[in-house]
Amino acid sequence: MTPSIASRLAKLNPRQQEAVRAIDGPCLVLAGAGSGKTSVITTKIAYLVQECGMSARRIAAVTFTNKAAREMKERVGQMLQGREGHGLTVSTFHTLGLNIIRGELKALGYKPGFSLFDPEDAKALLRDLMNKDAQVDAEAINQVQAAISNWKNDLVLPGQALSHAADDGEQFAARVYEAYVRHLKAYNAVDFDDLILLPVTLLRDDPEALARWRRKIHYMLVDEYQDTNVSQYQLVRMLMGERQTFTVVGDDDQSIYAWRGARPENLVTLGEDFPRLNVIKLEQNYRSTGTILRAANTLIGNNPHVYEKTLWSNMGQGEAIRVVVNRHEEAEAERVASEILTRRIKERAEWRDFAVLYRGNFQARLLELKLQHYQVPYKLSGGTSFFSRGEIKDAMAYLRLLINPADDNAFLRIVNVPRREIGPGTLEKLANYATDRGTSLFAACHELGLAEQLPTRAVERLGRFTHFIDGVRRRMDGGDALAAIREMLRDMDYEAWLYQNASAPTIAERRMANVWTLIDQLEKSMQADPEDRAEEATASTATETDDVESAISRLVLRDILEQQAEEDDSDRVQLLTMHASKGLEFPHVYLMGLEEELLPHRNAIEVGTVEEERRLAYVGITRARRTLTLTLARQRKAYGELMDCTPSRFLDELPEDALEWEGRADREDPEKKQARGQDAIAGLRSLLG
DNA sequence: GTGGACTCGATTTTT
DNA sequence: TCGAGTCCAC
Helix, strand or coil, rough: CHHHHHHHHCCCCHHHHHEEEEEEEEEEEECHHHHHCHHHHHHHHHHHHHHCCCCCCCCEEEECHHHHHHHHHHHHHHHHHHHHCCEEEEEEHHHHHHHHHHHHHHHHHCCCCCCCEEEHHHHHHHHHHHCCCHHHHHHHHHHHHHHHHHHHHHCHHHHHHHCCCCCHHHHHHHCCCCCCCCHHCCEEEEEECCCCCCCHHHHHHHHHHHHHHHHHEEEECCCCCHHHHHHHHHHHHHHHHHCCCEEEEECCHHHCHHCCCCCCHHHHHHHHHHHCCCCEEEEECCCHHHHHHHHHHEEEEEEEECCCCCCCCCCCCCCCCCEEEEEHHHHHHHHHCCCCCCCHHHHHCCCCHEEEEEEECCHHHHHHHHHHHCCCCCHHHHHHHHHCHHHHHHHHHHHHHHHHHCCCHHHHHCCCCCCCCCCCHHHHHHHHHHHHCCCCCCHCCCCCHHHHHHHHHHHHHHHHHHHHHHHHHHCCCCCCCCHHHHHHHHHHHHHHHHHHHHCCHHHHHHHHHHHHHHHHHHHHHHHHCCHHHHHHHHCCCHHHHHHHHHHHHHHHCCHHHHHHHHHHCCEEEEEHHHHHHHCCCCCCCCCCCCCCCEEEEHHHHHHHCCCHHHHHHHHHHHCEEEEEEEEEEEEECCEEEEEEEEEEEHHHHCCHHHHHEECHHCCCCCCHCCCCHHHHCCCHHHHHH
16 A cells, blocks of 8 residues: 555544445445545545556546535645546536536537526526517516426426426426427527536437446546435436446435435435445544534434434533524624624634524625624625626627527627617517528528618628627637637727716726626636646647637636635635535534524425425534524514514424523523513403403 | 616525 | 515606
C-alpha cells in the first residue's frame, strides 16, 4: 500500500475504512448527519486510483449541487498527485448528462451547438404553445410545466403520458408535453430534465452507445443518494449495469426533496435490484454534542425506517437545548437578534459561527429588520438570481443564437433588442412562413421567398439583423470568439439601449456591468478546465466555438457564477431555510418558528407528509455543533389575521431532559399555573354570566 | 412606456 | 394583510 493512502485510511474509523475498501460490488453507505461521508467518498476515489490502479478517467463521482462537486474535486485533488487525477469526473448529475449528450449528438439526433433551456426559457416556450388556442393563465402554465417535469423525471414519454391521462386536465398537459418536446427538438434545444432523460433513453435503446459509456466509466460514486429521482437512478443503473461497481452514499433521514421528485425509496430499491449490495452504516458523528444528537435521534425515531441507525459522538454532552417561547413573532425575531449579539461576546464567537434556520423565506423579513437595527451583519440565502435579470437573459439569448441559429426562443427575445423596428406584425408573418417551410426563424430570414410575404422594409430590417449576427459568427469561427462577442455588444450599442430604458443612469450602468461580468465569467469558464479542453481538442477537432458552446451550457447550469458569490466569505450571520442548510454546519444554530402549521407546515399536515417535515426538523437540528436554540411564538400574524399558535408536535417528540424551556406557559411553577387557571375560570364565568 | 388601481396568493426550489 | 404581478389608461 502506498504510504499516502495508508495514512489517509488510518485517519478513518473502522466503518469508514470498510466503506472505502468495499470496491468489488455494489455498496450502499448509510451516512448519518456529520458522519464524514465526504471523507469516505474522496478517500475512496484516491484508494481506487492509488491502491487499485484504476485510471481516474474511468471514475465518475456525481453530486447534486455545483458546490458539492467543487468541494469534492478540491479534496480529491489534494489527495492525488501529479497526473493521477487526470480525467477524473466529479460533477453534478446534470453536467454528466450534458457531457453524455455532447458525446452522443448524432445518436440522439441533435446538431452541434444545441441550446440548453433553463426553466424560464422552457416556460416561455410553454406559454407560447398554450396561448395558441386561448389565453391561459400563469398558474396553468406552471402546472403543465410541473407535470412535464415530473413525467420526464419518471421517464414517461409523451405517448405514455397521453395514454395514461386520467382526466381532461392531464390529457391537455400531455398534449402540450408532446408539442413541447417536438418544438425543443426543432429548436435544437434541451431542457434541464432532458440532461438526464435523454442519456437514459439513449443508453436503453442503443446498445452501441451503452457499450461506449460502460467502457468509459468503470466506477461510480453518488453523493446524497436519497435525493435521486427515477431517471437519475436509472442513469446510474444503466451505466453500472453488469459491472455493479458503484458506491452510493445517502441518508434516508435527510430526504427533504420528495416534493420535487426525489425518491428516497431508491435506497430500498437498490437492495432489491442488487442482491449483493453491501450496506455499511456510518453512525459516529463528528459534529455535534451528545445532547443535540440524542434529541435528533429521538425525533427521527418517530419515523419508520428500513435501515435503523443511531448517531453517537464522543464530543461530550454539551449544553441543553434551549426552547424559547415568545409572545409573538416580533418578540421572537427580537430575541434571536439580541441573543446573537450578546452570545457573540460571551462565547468569543464570530458572526459566521451563527446560523438562523426557518421553514419559509418570509420568516426572514422580520429578522432582517431586527438584525439591521442591532447592526448585525448577515447573509441571506436565496434572492433573485443573477440569471433572471433582463440584461443577462438578453446577453444569453445573443450567445445562444450565435451558437444555435435554430433557437427560435433566443431569436424572438433579441431580434428587436435593441430596437430594430421589427414589430409583432413582421414576426408573426415570419413565423407563419418559417412554419410552412419547416425552418427556424433565423433561417427563414435568409430565404428569398420571404420577400413575397412581407413588405420590403421589413425584409430589409430582418436582413440587416441576420447579416449582423452572421458577421459576428464568422468572426467567432475565424479566431478569438470572445473578442468577437465583446465587439458585438459594442457594435450594436446595447449600452445605449440600456440607458434609454433605465429609470436612472446608475441602473443602466450596473446592468451593463452585469453583462460584462457575464462575458468575463464565460471567459473564465472556458479556461476552467485546460486539461479537459486539451484532451477534447486532440480527441476530436474541437474549435474555440465548441468551447464557447460548452461554457455557455455550464453557465446555464449556474456553475461558475455562483462560485464567485461563494468566495465572498465575509464574517456574517447566515440566514437560511432549513432546506438550504443541508450539508452545512454551524457552532450555534437557531431554529425559528417551531409551531404547528409552520413546522410541520400546514400543507404538509393536510396532505400527510409530516414525516418529511420531521426530517426537515432533523436536518435543522443536526446542523448545530455546540448550541441549539429553538424558538416559537404564541401568536403570529398570518393572512392579515392574528393567529394563536400551537407549539410544534416535534417539541413533544424531543427528550424532555435535553430541553431547557423559557417562557412556557404550562410549565411554570404550579402557583402561577393555578393562578392562570383561576383567571380562566373567572373569564369563563363572566362569559357565561 | 409608466404608474396607479386591481387581483391574487401565502412552503421548500440542488440543476 | 401585504406584496408582487397584471392590466389599462394616459
